[in-house]
Amino acid sequence: xxxxxxxxxISFVGGGTDLSDFYRHSPGRVxxxxxxxxxxxxxxxxxxxxxxxxxxxxxxxxxxxxxxKNDRIREALxxxxxxxxxxxxxxTDVFVNxxxxxxxxxxxxxxxxxxxxxxxxxxxxxxxxxxxxxxxxLVKEPxxxxxxxxxxxxxxxxxxxxxxxxxxxxxxxxDYKQRLNRESHVLVFFTGITRQAASVLQEQKEETxxxxxxxxxxxxxxxEFRDRLLAGDLAGMGRMLHEGWLIKRTLASxxxxxxxxxxxxxxxxxxxxGGKVLGAGxxxxxxxxxxxxxxxxxxxxxxxxxxxxALDGFSEIPVRFVHSGVEVITNRNSFDRKSAF
Amino acid sequence: MDEYIRHFSTSVAAALQALPAKEIAKALDIxxxxxxxDGRIYVFGNGGSLALATHWVSDFNKTVFSHHLDNHxxxxxxxxxxxxxEELTAWANDVGFDMVFAGPLRNYIQDxxxxxxxxxxxxxxxxxxxxxxxxxxxxxxxxxxxFDGGRLNAIADAKIVIPxxxxxxxxxESVHGVILHLMxxxxxxxxxxxTEQT
Numbered sequence: 022x023x024x025x026x027x028x029x030x031i032s033f034v035g036g037g038t039d040l041s042d043f044y045r046h047s048p049g050r051v052x053x054x055x056x057x058x059x060x061x062x063x064x065x066x067x068x069x070x071x072x073x074x075x076x077x078x079x080x081x082x083x084x085x086x087x088x089x090k091n092d093r094i095r096e097a098l099x100x101x102x103x104x105x106x107x108x109x110x111x112x113t114d115v116f117v118n119x120x121x122x123x124x125x126x127x128x129x130x131x132x133x134x135x136x137x138x139x140x141x142x143x144x145x146x147x148x149x150x151x152x153x154x155x156x157x158x159l160v161k162e163p164x165x166x167x168x169x170x171x172x173x174x175x176x177x178x179x180x181x182x183x184x185x186x187x188x189x190x191x192x193x194x195x196d197y198k199q200r201l202n203r204e205s206h207v208l209v210f211f212t213g214i215t216r217q218a219a220s221v222l223q224e225q226k227e228e229t230x231x232x233x234x235x236x237x238x239x240x241x242x243x244x245e246f247r248d249r250l251l252a253g254d255l256a257g258m259g260r261m262l263h264e265g266w267l268i269k270r271t272l273a274s275x276x277x278x279x280x281x282x283x284x285x286x287x288x289x290x291x292x293x294x295g296g297k298v299l300g301a302g303x304x305x306x307x308x309x310x311x312x313x314x315x316x317x318x319x320x321x322x323x324x325x326x327x328x329x330x331a332l333d334g335f336s337e338i339p340v341r342f343v344h345s346g347v348e349v350i351t352n353r354n355s356f357d358r359k360s361a362f
Numbered sequence: 363m364d365e366y367i368r369h370f371s372t373s374v375a376a377a378l379q380a381l382p383a384k385e386i387a388k389a390l391d392i393x394x395x396x397x398x399x400d401g402r403i404y405v406f407g408n409g410g411s412l413a414l415a416t417h418w419v420s421d422f423n424k425t426v427f428s429h430h431l432d433n434h435x436x437x438x439x440x441x442x443x444x445x446x447x448e449e450l451t452a453w454a455n456d457v458g459f460d461m462v463f464a465g466p467l468r469n470y471i472q473d474x475x476x477x478x479x480x481x482x483x484x485x486x487x488x489x490x491x492x493x494x495x496x497x498x499x500x501x502x503x504x505x506x507x508x509f510d511g512g513r514l515n516a517i518a519d520a521k522i523v524i525p526x527x528x529x530x531x532x533x534x535e536s537v538h539g540v541i542l543h544l545m546x547x548x549x550x551x552x553x554x555x556x557t558e559q560t
Contacts, residue, residue, distance in 0.1 A: 026399075035474065057398075137473075141471070142498075142500040176391060176395075192391065194387040194388070194391065195549070197556075198555060199558070201555070201559065223486040257364070280531075343398050344392075344394045344395035344398060346395070348399050348473065348474055350399065350471075350474060352473055352475075
């Protein structure tokens with residue numbers, strides 16, 4: 022039995038520039054941080070049970086991985102030639118499809134874990150690449166690469182997506198005071214609306230060629246956001262989030278809706294410096310940067326707005342920034358250490 | 363005599379002025395991530411470096427939490443290798459001196475762990491052997507070296523090297539002591555601050 026985990030993430034600026042339709046023309050950039058909410062993948066190779074078993078929100082037991090409905094697990098097993106005697110299960114700290122990058126965290130943890138069961142340890146870079154190949158090339162999701170890298174590396178990073186397909190990861194070295202200070206001004210709320218990122222991103226991807234100049238501006242603004250973050254200019258960071266959100270809303274029609282607009286405006290109307298919807302948009306989580314003394318007012322205003330739209334699933338998600346990326350938590354395979362030495 | 367003393371202190375002060383801050387920051391982030399995943403930290407070296415390793419373990423396992431020993435559900439798990447003199451001499455006598463660190467490390471090492479290797483030359487065969495084992499397990503390595511950094515600095519993830527002429531052991535080990543204390547102090551301040559905030 023082997024257990025792997027990978028963190029979810031909050032992305033601040035530059036979303037959309039990690040789509041190949043953009044970065045093929047001009048380098049994309051994203052600034053994001055891993056958070057203390059994880060996706061766990063447990064993998065077992067039972068020697069006497071030939072079936073292939075996948076346990077997530079559904080449970081599947083089949084004779085061959087090609088028969089699995091879960092596309093990521095199916096394609097990963099086929100890719101690695103693991104055709105029998107395997108059980109894969111997954112667990113998460115918060116809702117999936119909430120804009121926290123959980124599906125890519127899952128892909129990263131899955132690839133790291135499956136390689137480990139084959140006796141091969143892959144590092145963070147290899148795990149990110151393997152997850153990108155799984156999600157983009159094999160499953161053919163219309164998504165970018167930022168989430169796989171954020172999950173694999175952990176920490177606060179500027180990610181750069183180069184036209185040749187390579188990805189640069191530059192960690193921001195915040196000390197503990199800076200880190201705790203920045204995170205104590207962040208508020209994250211799950212709207213109660215889940216969505217498939219693919220549905221929003223497909224339209225955005227198709228529109229990318231019309232929005233090159235806009236996206237280039239977003240990619241360039243990552244440096245300014247980084248500088249404000251390092252300097253502790255939280256109000257300036259908030260303003261940039263707000264401007265970025267206004268731009269993002271123009272990138273695809275499904276990015277926002279009335280309920281999201283109401284919640285966002287409630288936060289802004291109660292003292293937030295700025296905010297955005299996390300992930301592709303259309304639902305998921307809304308984040309604010311706000312002075313601490315406004316937090317209780319924003320919480321109440323958001324709860325009222327959610328009630329108005331009958332969103333029962335609405336809740337606050339407290340987050341901390343973490344340094345850990347994808348990692349094997351437990352490895353009880355007997356052959357493991359022998360193969361390492 | 364004055365001049366001799368001043369000469370030594372000047373060279374130590376110059377090395378301190380040029381501390382590799384970026385690599386130390388990277389090492390602190392590696393330790394933070396290890397703490398988050400409840401991994402263990404193995405630390406080792408030869409001679410004076412082994413003394414530094416042992417000293418650091420006591421700082422990290424106890425002193426960083428000393429004001430709030432009961433306030434943290436989880437503490438650091440730093441382990442000096444080998445853990446006993448008996449183990450050290452057994453490996454050295456029965457298997458070979460190059461195995462005194464790699465031998466015990468293989469008994470313990472798991473994916474969630476971290477290694478700190480201390481070697482002034484960066485080329486001690488027993489240190490390099492253990493670091494290569496850690497690298498093959500994809501476990502992060504903080505390399506603390508001097509002179510030209512040697513093989514240790516080449517393969518470590520956090521490359522903390524105090525560049526000096528070959529043979530400047532006293533200078534290098536003195537600065538290593540400062541860096542190890544900096545790491546301990548960072549986490550002590552961090553846990554103090556966290557406790558004050560809550």
